[in-house]
Every structure is written in structure tokens, then in C-alpha cells.
Amino acid sequence: MRKIIIGVILAIIVALILAFTFNLPAKLLTTEKSYTEELTLRAENGDADAQYKLAELTRDHKESIRLLKLSAEGGNASAQYKLAFLYEQGSSVEYNLQEAIRLYHLAAKQGVTEAKLQLAYWYLAGEGVEQNIDTAVSYLREACDDGSIFGCESYKRWNTSMFK
Known part of the structure; x- marks a missing residue:
């Protein structure tokens, strides 16, 4: 039993040494806010993937739809599919089957x-x-x-x- 406890303590010490050597505590302390800030910056620069991720994260419904539209037009297949579904259902956006089908075509072309x-x-x-x-x-x-x-x-x- 004593050998197990000593082994666990040694493993913890090695893990701490490695963590501080590679500056992992600073990386682990990266907050959701800084991640969101980075996504926002990328989204403002036209990154369709960042726009989609922000659309998924935001709690502001109108902002989420705006970002989803930008992402879909920017070529993000997931955004195209999701927005097509919303148009098809008339959920969060006005029902528009033609727009839904157009977006489904774009998403289908991307697999x-x-x-x-x-x-x-x-x-x-x-x-x-x-x-x-x-x-x-x-x-x-x-x-x-x-x-x-x-x-x-x-x-x-x-x-x-x-x-x-």
C-alpha cells in the first residue's frame, strides 16, 4: 500500500514539473471569454467557421441568426444546412422554401x-x-x-x- 501512495505522489510531482516546464497552467487558464474574443476577431475578418462557432455560442438570438447567415454565405456547410432547416421550418426566420432548397444544394455539394x-x-x-x-x-x-x-x-x- 505504501508503494502505491509513494507512486501516486511521484506521479503528481512529475506532472507538476512538466506542467510548469511547458507553461501549461497559463494555457489551462485561458478563459471562455478569451476564446470568444478570438472567435469574434476571426469572425469579423470573414472567417466562416468562426462565424458558425460564434452563432452556436451566442445567447443573443438575432445575433446568432446574423452570424449563421454570414457563415452560410461564406461557405460553411454546417451553417448552410442549419440555416436551410430553419428556413424550411420557418423557425427563427421567415419560412422560405426556395431559400432552404438553395442552401440545401450548397451544403449537399460540400458533402x-x-x-x-x-x-x-x-x-x-x-x-x-x-x-x-x-x-x-x-x-x-x-x-x-x-x-x-x-x-x-x-x-x-x-x-x-x-x-x-
Whole structure:
């Protein structure tokens, strides 16, 4: 038992020596505020990823939507998908299916599987876009290729469908 206690004490001492040698306490004391300040600076300089992260962190709803829009237009795929969903639902922004579909297209081009599934739905339904089963099946195949089980099952169903 005594050897275990001595081992633990030695491990703590070594950890403290290493921490102070590499100035880890200063790094560990980096506050959320300084992280937010850094993100804010990057966001103000047009960094779409920083804009998205700030949109996720802020508690000011209007500011969050503003940052989300900037990030989406700056090319952040996550922001494009999230904003598309908000437009589709009319949640926090005015309902706008055309804008939702435009943003889903942008996100899908960057590989967002969920955007591909949403587009497949809209092309199957013919809402907001002209109904196009082939385009819908193509998006389902892409989602399947991305590893979506739902995409694979839907692709199998629609690819052999009598509606084709």
C-alpha cells in the first residue's frame, strides 16, 4: 500500500514539473471569454467557421441568426444546412422554401448527407422544385454512398420503383 501512495505522489510531482516546464497552467487558464474574443476577431475578418462557432455560442438570438447567415454565405456547410432547416421550418426566420432548397444544394455539394436526404425528399414531393424522381434517386444514392442507412434503404426502394 505504501508503494502505491509513494507512486501516486511521484506521479503528481512529475506532472507538476512538466506542467510548469511547458507553461501549461497559463494555457489551462485561458478563459471562455478569451476564446470568444478570438472567435469574434476571426469572425469579423470573414472567417466562416468562426462565424458558425460564434452563432452556436451566442445567447443573443438575432445575433446568432446574423452570424449563421454570414457563415452560410461564406461557405460553411454546417451553417448552410442549419440555416436551410430553419428556413424550411420557418423557425427563427421567415419560412422560405426556395431559400432552404438553395442552401440545401450548397451544403449537399460540400458533402452534407442530411442535405442530400432533404433534397431527395423535395424532388420526390415536387415541392419547391419540379418533381424529378431521377434527381431524387441520385441524391439518395449519394446519401447511401455517404453511409446513410436511410439513404440506402430509400435508394433501393426508389431505384426499383415502378415510378421511374
